[in-house]
Amino acid sequence: MQNNGWIDSFEQFAQNWITKSQVPGVCMGLAKDGQIFYSNGFGFRDVERQLGVTIDTVFGIGSITKSFTCVAVMQLQEAGKLSVHDPVVKYLPEFRLKNLDVGQITIHHFMTNTSGIPPLPTFLASVMRSLDANEVEDLPLMQNQTDGTVPIDTYEDLMSVISTLDLELLGPPGTEFSYSNDCFALLGAIIERVSGKSYEAYVKEHIIDPIGMEHTSFFLEELNGYENITKLYIMRDRGDHKEVLSSPNWWDSPASRAAGFIKSTVRDMLKYTDMFCKGGLTGQGNRILTPESVQQMMTPYFPTDMAPGQFYGYGLVITTDYYGKTLVEHSGGIKGVTAQMCFFPETGLAGVALSNLELSPVVAVMVGALNSLENRPPESSHLVSKIDFLTEEAMDQYVGDYQSSEFGTLPVRLENGQLVLSFLGENYVMRPFAEDIFVVRAFGTDFSARFIRDGNNKIVRMAFAGRQFTIQDKKTSGGNEK
Template sequence: MQNNEWIDSFEKYAQKWITKGQVPGVCLGIAKNGQIFYKNGFGFRNVERQLGVTIDTVFGIGSITKSFTCVAVMQLQEAGKLSVHDPVVKYLPEFRLKNLDVGQITIHHFMTNTSGIPPLPTFFASVMRSLEENEVDDHPFLQNQTDDTVPIDTYEDLMSVISTLDLELLGPPGTEFSYSNDCFALLGAIIERVSGKSYEAYVKEHIIAPIGMEHTSFFMEELNRYENITNLYIMRDKGDHKEVIPSPNWWDTSSFRAAGFIKSTVRDMLRYTDMFCKGGLTTGGKRILTPESVQQMITPYFPTDMVPGQFYGYGLVITPDYHGKKLVEHSGGLKGIAAQMCFFPETGLAGVALSNLELSPVLAVMTGALNSLENRPPESSHLISKIDFLSEEAMHQFVGDYQSSEFGTLPLRLENGQLVLCFLGENYVLRPFAEDIFVVRAFGTDCSARFIRGAKNEIVRMAFAGRQFSKEVATY
């Protein structure tokens, strides 16, 4: 670890991706057993004033918040106030799905994204109050929304809206993975009702404060006029080029905070990862979780469909064999936010990368650092394909439009002998990997698309970006 030769090749690689992605600012920190041995701020937290990035710059962490939510649930289980195997309706009797029985859906299913609930069209309504203040309104999430949407301001509002939606479960609870911000939002409601405190107050008192995360909060006003806070930036498509512009206000939503709205720093987040590596203990010796609870959180319960060989635990993503070691990680993304956290529980190595532009290549920066540290080329992948080639005839069955109420329609076409998927305005080539599984290189790292067949062996859904999309009538 003292050998710093890896730093040069890594930083050239990272700078290449940061420049290519037009990312204003990125911070990366890497620690071993809680000791930070590498830190670097690339670019600016405020481009206009040329203010740099440090490991104490506050960024959003997006969906990494989900792991905090699961830590809170595990603490409440340790206190005997709930069990992860309790039905959700035990604590949220208002939770209903139209014409469907929800009695079998447990807290465990919510924590592992295996409730069977498909992507829902609720997010826009939940952040409407933020959008009303926002002078810049073009965001990929918002392209399918209508003017008659009613804001979702409370957990009760959210459950009320969900109860009116016409939907089918993807499968019985525990049988299908589909990433669900809504289920994590409702875990916040369970934490409130069981603890008797607001979700945000509980997390601050029982996780953030005892770990010593000094510049971490859901609310900017709690940071006491701390100045080292990033600006937020968004990418605007100008037709012939893309332009990065500031978009100052942070999105917020009182009903979805448990799914992704903590703000933090690289230094604070490395204290948080160290708690997991130390079996639930902070550097100062305070116990946040028992070793058993940590173990339950990093157990690979169900394949994620995001990368082959990757599983979801409790608010954490687990790759049991990442170049021979167990990797635990989670990413986060929102307007002006791209975040990546990872740790290796067996070796105590941990890394955090935070950025101020959504869909920026923080995962490429993180994996580039991990590869360089272990003397692999920074662009190395741990994935080995089982299939290298498919005929055009075989590819035709996958072609079509894939739809979800969260992201709208994803067209998949056959172009010049390759399958090309359009996602959030960008085209990606699908490379054959295994039967009905393809790998997509996006933002410098690999993710997967898995196709799901129906009773007649026809393609009915695509699992991509952690969600399931239904196949519409194919277009040839």
């Protein structure tokens, strides 16, 4: 399809990242109009047995599952069984928030992460049964959680727990973006009630099978003895070094499968991205969605706060100006999983990268491939700062501890004339980007941090990694209370 001079520089760049980050295995594939023109497996699906990674190795895809959930909702809308503008309570009458009216929250708000519901402390309870199988190994991954958690096994359990939480909405529905696994989990409940089938059976029957995704499932046992499945790996901090360990236990969450629990391969996922590029048609000519539904999924409804110029559609992230083109993507991460898919609807170019370690730099690898393909240095960024410099006095207003019940506390400090954010045990320099917006480079990728002010111009929250964190106490650079 194109000359292959880009491959060497890309593979060297990718291998450097993979080695530096100690990732056991990564598979990366690129396709144009559904035809795969590049694929490579870096490293191993099983380090101990030295089994390599291929385009048909099964990995987790994490939150890319959210796009499948939205495809299912759009299919049900096409069938006249629901409208995305229906209130959630029409299908889930048990969905309640303590002392708050939820009547205005629609399916559209759930699909775009704009319900106004802040991050919730439900994750540990939802994967509790998996942890029971492997507590010693997995619990260090679950910081900021408390003992005495009761497992969440069903959608009804999840709604019951949510109804007891003391919450304040971030704003009226449709006015604030905050990534919500819980809202996507409950879309699974809506699909189940409207279709009369389990969520997993519906997705298999109406999306996975008609697209011809042969090695894709929520359940590994459904793959009928297929052996090309990765082992999972976790990173442990040993103080003076980081160690990667095998951790065979796949997490599951029956009440949250709609938010992140599909397993798939690069080959299968490139069939899936091709369906979007072809306006809802598969390579075999099966219609999954109408072109109108695909367009609705790729509409940039609301800024994501994950990177400047990025918007959320329905289970898809849209960058409206990525070197002059529209880029549609989604990433995923959970224990033993980092995943990235992207496609350019105008040109039919698509890419998928999957790995077997959480928080691995697969987004950097993907961006490196896209850059190399277009003769840019692999580490290039499409972001151009509007502000290059802030005084220490100007930066001091952002200093403080920002908190969410999902991720705990994120401290922001002023150190050596730079603003520094601590996230998941690492410190990151915050580069000024635009008014109240900074860019943080983590895992080889640019993320944005946006500070949110109230009506009195006082900073009250920080949006980072798609979530909103509330300021707990304002600290000065000297650490004294203000």
